[in-house]
Amino acid sequence: MSDVAAIQNLVEKRKRLKEEVSKIIIGQDIVVDQIILSIFSGGHALLVGVPGLAKTLMVNTIAQALGLDFKRIQFTPDLMPSDILGSEILDENRQFKFIKGPLFSNIILADEINRTPPKTQAALLEAMQERSVTISGHTYKLDLPYFVLATQNPIEQEGTYPLPEAQLDRFMFSILLQYPSFSEEVEVVKSTTSDHTKTINALFTAQEIIDFQHLIRRIPVADNVIEYAVTVVSKTRPDNAMSSDYIKNYLDWGAGPRASQNLILAAKAHAAFNGKFSPDIEDVKAVAPGILRHRIIKNYKADAEGITEETIINTLL
Structure with a gap:
């Protein structure tokens, strides 16, 4: 096939x-x-x-x-x-x-x-x-x-x-x-x-699942999509020249390289599930909250002002 x-x-x-x-x-x-x-x-x-x-x-x-x-x-x-x-x-x-x-x-x-x-x-x-x-x-x-x-x-x-x-x-x-x-x-x-029970087939x-996992890894990705994913992850790091004052104000720590890898892998799967043969920036945005949420560490200022991880990620995207 x-x-x-x-x-x-x-x-x-x-x-x-x-x-x-x-x-x-x-x-x-x-x-x-x-x-x-x-x-x-x-x-x-x-x-x-x-x-x-x-x-x-x-x-x-x-x-x-x-x-x-x-x-x-x-x-x-x-x-x-x-x-x-x-x-x-x-x-x-x-x-x-x-x-x-x-x-x-x-x-x-x-x-x-x-x-x-x-x-x-x-x-x-x-x-x-x-x-x-x-x-x-x-x-x-x-x-x-x-x-x-x-x-x-x-x-x-x-x-x-x-x-x-x-x-x-x-x-x-x-x-x-x-x-x-x-x-x-x-x-x-x-x-x-x-009293009604349902059967799961x-x-x-x-x-088959292993084959689909290999298929998702084989999906090609344009360089600009990879660069977008790496840029998003880099901008979560307060000490990075690319990050905004907003990030420097509210984050103590940003995401590591594993976040960039996972963004691209999940974007490939997201694209495949929607019948696309290559992911685009929209696929990266769709999977970003779940992948970045546990990898960014807020500081006391963000806690004091009630700013959530979701708010920070949405601002970043």
Whole structure:
């Protein structure tokens, strides 16, 4: 199949995927879009939202529709790295045998990642970056495709270990979950308080998803689009000659080169999903908030004046 035909196939399959997910998930269109974008771009996502907004159900539904294995790990203050990676035990023949932990799956939901100590957070982040796990000197490869969706609760800060900036940078997208609208909430209550169950059909194989990930990487990008993405990221850095007084006033720290890479990868996927064979500046703008939100650090002045990351990113664009 040619790349042109493959992109047309991807447009059709993404449409069917969204229809399948909407059987269970009502509303949350932008959130579902960004999760699908990060999966097909080969990245990971951080989901920030208050409890009860169906984060687990959403990821489980998407995993079923993609035909992938799914595991949920509840992160707690006493969780150890071996609890998620697995451990070696002595079998009946007195040989060491590795028992795989829940991290060995295609889609991982790391629920409340900021509730666990840095040692366990670091074990998960190594798996995300290297797509492998090392136990007692042995390296075990993780099955591809591999996607981590971590959740964070924005309101409860007691007993949490916030992710350091370098670790936040490993996530391609930071996705904000909002409350549903009145009509959506009415629909949610109707569908979840009845006895009617809906079946989700698997639309993809693991190999198909890997092929689509390679297809997205093969999409050509014009130099001016790459230069635009790098310019946007450079302008988030207060010490950069290109950045405005507005940025110097309100930001302590800007985004690193990984933001530029992710902007282009996500723009390629965004273009492909819309049937385009090359991304343009509009595609970069469409994905920029989710990619830059967790990579810029506001100063006390921005906090005092109630200026959000969204405002800063929109001003920048």
